Structure formats: C-alpha cells, structure tokens
Amino acid sequence: MILLTRKAEFAAAHYYWNDHWSAEENARVFGKCANRNGHGHNYTLEVTVAGQVDPVTGFVVDLKKLKDLMNTEVVDVYDHRHLNHEVPEFRNRIPTTENMAISIWERLHGAILHQLPGATLHRVRIYENPDLFADYYGGGPA
Amino acid sequence: MTPLVDFSRRYHFSASHRLHVDALTEEQNYATFGKCNNPHGHGHNYTLELTLRGPVDPATGMVLNLSALDAIVHDRIMTRFDLQNLNCDPVFEKLVSSTENLCRTAWKLLDGSELGTAVLQRLRIEETSNNFFEYAGKDNER
Numbered sequence: 001m002i003l004l005t006r007k008a009e010f011a012a013a014h015y016y017w018n019d020h021w022s023a024e025e026n027a028r029v030f031g032k033c034a035n036r037n038g039h040g041h042n043y044t045l046e047v048t049v050a051g052q053v054d055p056v057t058g059f060v061v062d063l064k065k066l067k068d069l070m071n072t073e074v075v076d077v078y079d080h081r082h083l084n085h086e087v088p089e090f091r092n093r094i095p096t097t098e099n100m101a102i103s104i105w106e107r108l109h110g111a112i113l114h115q116l117p118g119a120t121l122h123r124v125r126i127y128e129n130p131d132l133f134a135d136y137y138g139g140g141p142a
Numbered sequence: 143m144t145p146l147v148d149f150s151r152r153y154h155f156s157a158s159h160r161l162h163v164d165a166l167t168e169e170q171n172y173a174t175f176g177k178c179n180n181p182h183g184h185g186h187n188y189t190l191e192l193t194l195r196g197p198v199d200p201a202t203g204m205v206l207n208l209s210a211l212d213a214i215v216h217d218r219i220m221t222r223f224d225l226q227n228l229n230c231d232p233v234f235e236k237l238v239s240s241t242e243n244l245c246r247t248a249w250k251l252l253d254g255s256e257l258g259t260a261v262l263q264r265l266r267i268e269e270t271s272n273n274f275f276e277y278a279g280k281d282n283e284r
Contacts (some may be wrong), residue, residue, distance in 0.1 A: 016202075031209060093269070096198075098147045098205050101147055102147065102198065114176075131151060132150070132208070134149050135193075139146060141143060
C-alpha cells in the first residue's frame with residue numbers, strides 16, 4: 001500500500017456566522033471572522049489517496065486524473081468564490097477549516113471510488129494558511 | 143455521529159539553549175553534543191505544531207475555538223519560552239534542553255488544558271526546517 005498526495009491551491013472568501021445566534025453572540029464566539037462582509041484566504045488542499053502500485057504503470061493512480069477530479073469537484077467550485085454565498089454545502093454549514101475538510105472529503109470520496117479504480121481517499125488536509133490546517137480521514141456523516 | 147477532525151495550529155518562538163550534561167566531562171560533552179555544547183549557547187527559531195482531535199461542534203463548525211487555544215499556548219508556552227534561554231528554565235536544570243525533551247515538556251505543560259471535547263493528539267517541534275521531533279504523549283511505546 002502506498003499513500004500518494006497531490007496538492008492544489010485556491011483562493012476564496014468566507015465568514016463565520018451561526019443564524020441561530022444574535023449578532024453579539026456571533027461576534028463574541030467568532031471575533032473578526034464574523035464580519036459579514038467576509039474575508040479571504042489562499043487555501044492549500046492536500047488530497048492523499050491509498051492504493052497498490054500497478055505493476056504495469058508503476059502508478060497508484062494516474063495523477064492527471066486525480067488532478068482533474070480535484071479541479072472539477074473542488075477547485076472549480078471553490079476558487080475565487082464566496083464560500084457562504086456561492087457553495088451549496090455552506091448554506092447550512094459554517095465554512096470553517098474543519099467543515100471544509102469534511103465537505104471536500106464528501107465531494108471526493110465517491111468520485112475517487114468510481115473514477116480512479118484501485119484507489120481510496122485516505123486523507124483530506126486543508127490549509128487556511130501555513131500555520132493552520134485541518135485533517136479529515138472520513139469515518140462519519142456530518 | 144459527529145465526525146472527528148484533526149485540527150492543527152503552528153506557533154513560532156525563539157530561544158537559546160546549550161546541550162550539556164553536568165555528569166560528563168568537558169571532553170565527553172563535546173564528543174556527544176559537538177557544537178551544540180559550545181559554552182555560551184546558541185539559538186533557534188522554533189515552530190510548535192499542535193494537533194487536536196475532536197468532534198466538530200455543529201454550532202460553531204469548530205473542533206476548538208482558535209482563540210481559546212491561542213490563549214492556552216500563549217500562557218503556558220510562549221510566555222515561558224519565547225526569547226528566553228531554555229537552560230535557565232527550572233525544568234531544564236537537570237534535563238538536557240534537547241528538542242526531544244522540549245517536546246515532552248511542552249506536552250506536559252499543555253496536557254490537561256481546557257480543550258473542551260478535543261484531545262491533544264500530537265505535538266511537533268521544529269528546531270530548524272531540517273530537524274523536527276514529534277511526540278504523542280506516550281512513553282515506552284512504539
């Protein structure tokens with residue numbers, strides 16, 4: 001079994017807000033991140049897949065196919081978008097780094113199973129900046 | 143079921159130290175530690191990387207509020223070690239101030255912190271960009 005990781009980058013805007021709370025409570029819990037005008041980050045996504053090395057190609061997966069899948073399922077949807085307003089899963093889910101890791105897993109897990117035979121999604125790591133990141137290994141519906 | 147996510151945050155501090163054991167002779171110290179034994183010490187820009195594992199709070203989308211973690215690390219680590227000489231800290235009076243021991247010390251200082259439903263999963267200290275050490279709080283285990 002080999003783990004293979006591919007990176008991608010995207011830039012997006014977001015803010016943190018819980019509709020069930022008052023403005024004061026949102027400001028108390030989320031601080032500057034609750035500013036409704038939003039703010040943005042350069043995100044780095046690392047997708048790790050697990051699989052056996054194909055004896056013919058020497059590949060775990062065709063990296064071009066993994067790149068295309070990451071682009072169509074995640075980067076094209078998130079890049080240069082406002083996550084709260086333009087990405088469906090964040091209508092009802094705060095776009096924290098943690099929730100982004102889970103959402104990206106949900107976007108990629110089935111697609112990898114169906115389109116990259118022999119590989120399974122092992123880990124999603126998403127960096128909001130070089131000093132802050134979340135890892136998700138699956139294991140439960142949100 | 144609430145999904146478990148690993149949340150990681152990196153902190154930076156600078157400190158000086160000298161690797162030295164009183165029980166060894168001057169020659170033995172130099173043979174063991176080389177230039178790290180130079181009598182007046184030297185310094186590093188350390189990076190502390192903490193990984194917390196926990197369920198994502200559905201109300202906040204977070205494993206732990208970042209500002210809570212920042213406050214804990216500030217109080218227990220940064221104020222104690224940043225811009226200090228590690229060898230002058232009581233814990234290193236009889237313990238070599240290697241980064242291995244700094245990892246175990248930092249773990250002890252942070253373990254038992256008020257982390258809500260999250261647990262400290264892994265602690266990593268980078269002494270330079272080429273040397274880093276990880277500790278998961280378990281001695282005598284592989």
